[in-house]
Amino acid sequence: MMVRRLHRIIGLALMLPFLAWAITGFVFFVKPGYAGAYEVLSPKMYNLDQAISIQPDSGWLEFRGFKTVLGNHLIVRTMSGWIHLDPVTLQQRGLPSEADLIRLVSDAFSANPSRYGKINTISGDSVTTDTGVEIKVDWSRLSFQQRGKDTARLDLLYRIHYLQWTGLKTLDKILGMVGIALIIILTLLGARLALRGA
Template structure:
């Protein structure tokens, strides 16, 4: 049977890498350097409504928003099971923007921010900027999301901190639970050795 002090040393050695990861990433999470830019909210710019519309909501509509952007008016409708992006004048699905219209919408949203630079490529409703930031448009909800290399780095640090090392959800969960069990065992063994010495 392995003695407590030897088991304590073995578990301590196993936890060297996780402990280093927890300590370094924990310090970064506490200070949060670069978090503001990495998770900056990129909002579509809206303008006062130009026209007055008489909209008769349908019985299953739960929430209705009418907004005006550089691309014109948008009617956003939520029902119990879906979200719709309609043209206010016809109440039919509003077609996604063309590449040029998408670029215009993005440039309007950038509002002179240094984070985004110029748009270098567009793929559907996703764009890449000269600063390496990827921007996606959720057309149904008329929302933008952005992520850059700094966002990817911070997300990687979270994976290191929470022992998500394999990329497989179930395996990573097992790894996390094992890490907590070993940490608890290390604490219990440490207390036990301390009490033995005192006795």
């Protein structure tokens, strides 16, 4: 009788986590809305007007040259990180003006205008659109990172699925370990009940 009662109590305690895990697992399996939420937004590239001859520095680990609506760019990786250079002078290219940033980001939006819409506000390296998408611009790498409301929703489902409920890493790990221990106990109690009944 005690085994059955303990099995019932643990089963009830795990009902909500199991339900949350099953629902979020279904969402991860079907993947509705993933395409836009995790879409990679990149600057729109154009063909170079002419070949650019670049003599690489010995400190460069890698480099790439390309053209955007703002002209030619040279992105270099060194031991200390990424640097955005002018391909002609090989001098570090300063941050773009707000007008240039608008041109660069708006040009990239042409890949998916329904998602990105129009630029609403600019604050430093962050651009927010009228569709609620926020774009972070990494000028040293000339790359974008976009995040919308759908991204936040899917990230929340991820945290629910992987038992990251409190936001405190240590506490979440403890709760996860307790949950796993309860699942093992539930399984053993269920097996005992099944074997007893056989």
